[in-house]
Amino acid sequence: MARFFVDELPAEGSRYTLSGENAEHARVLRLRPGEAVTLCDGRGTDCPCAVEEGLTLRAGAWAPCAAEPRVRVSLWIAFPKADKAEHVIQKAVELGAAEIVLFPSRYCVSRPEGKALDKKLERWQKIARAAAEQSRRGVIPPVRAVDACAEALREAARAELPVLFYENESGYSLHDALAELGGLRSGAPDASGGRSMTAPTVSLMTGAEGGFSEEEIEKARLAGMKICTLGPRILRCETAPLAGLAAVMFALGEI
């Protein structure tokens, strides 16, 4: 079913005409009269509609978006090389990330700034929007960047479950971090059918191709990040955030 993000949802029973990029997208899809489509306000509310004719829809009753996760996971990734950021952003949105934040770290090869960064952020945000539509999300996760690793650590550490995945850590795992969070039992679905009753805020942070420096890891520890292993296999910088995200989503009953 086609899905379009719009600024304001139409009232139930009223008509709505798709415009701008949505109209272009709808033309490609060749919507037919009677076909069901969904409008979403990007703030978690859906409006199911039926196509009347062309780009004109008749609005049904609003409802909360069923695909929006109850857990808020921020993904913090050190700037990777080339098009890896695009890949991670697209997949992270599908997997339910609430936001994606990029930051520079010591071993980053790529560290876009100024106008070059603005241009990238604009492109990344478009990718996030398309991925949100495709995966039926109820919000378009923002994609943003911070100027320094220290800033990223300070902000990421505010989550109830602030995790940094580090390839040189072997003892402490995501299971341990989830167990520490208390109340929540990792991977154990509750009576609500696999979704945890409490939805903690989570930060997942991963490094660039060269990983983190020991100094950065010490600073992360001091900031309050939980330094976790992702297992004994060394994951590429574009694989680690998505593996961590899928694991957390599974643990918290969202997969």
Next chain:
Amino acid sequence: MARFFVDELPAEGSRYTLSGENAEHARVLRLRPGEAVTLCDGRGTDCPCAVEEGLTLRAGAWAPCAAEPRVRVSLWIAFPKADKAEHVIQKAVELGAAEIVLFPSRYCVSRPEGKALDKKLERWQKIARAAAEQSRRGVIPPVRAVDACAEALREAARAELPVLFYENESGYSLHDALAELGGLRSGAPDASGGRSMTAPTVSLMTGAEGGFSEEEIEKARLAGMKICTLGPRILRCETAPLAGLAAVMFALGEI
């Protein structure tokens, strides 16, 4: 640390000279005398070595590869379009898949056969080898194809945990399938430090861009596959197998 797959490991204390592709790879890495490298027989045994000079190594004592998962997960993916197969194979090897099997299904757009398939399989196997070296695996997971969906279902269903991820399933989850497996408690690490004592065999099956037909799902059910949801967000065909694999690896204490 550099890692090379070799046919036979050298005896402890003996000399070994890298050859063929390994020699080429070593030249790129510019190995220095004294540097530690690992040879692996691709059957789960590692031999730590020190560089003596050039491409000549001195072998240390053999040991089981620490990065090889205890659980055997076969990944069954319907032929995807373009280079998505390469992407899934690379990531699946990093995440610990034991093998990757491709198969045609009703809605596959791409269905390579004959020499075209042989060529693809050769390329995919090289990708699997490189990913195994990079991620420190102890085996090179085989990449193969079967001729028909029915054959894939028959073979995949033999696993102790045979899962097919289907976007139109919403009630039955991977948590349910793991709970049914008994003995194993999903996501609950045991006393061995997060690794389950028993290592079940697992099959994870996912569709192509167009998904599975209802008929294929019925046949899968009859064959014994457990039809599972991967959550309410619709994942792309290259995201689903990796999300499922990461979730299973986490549930079984391998992440």
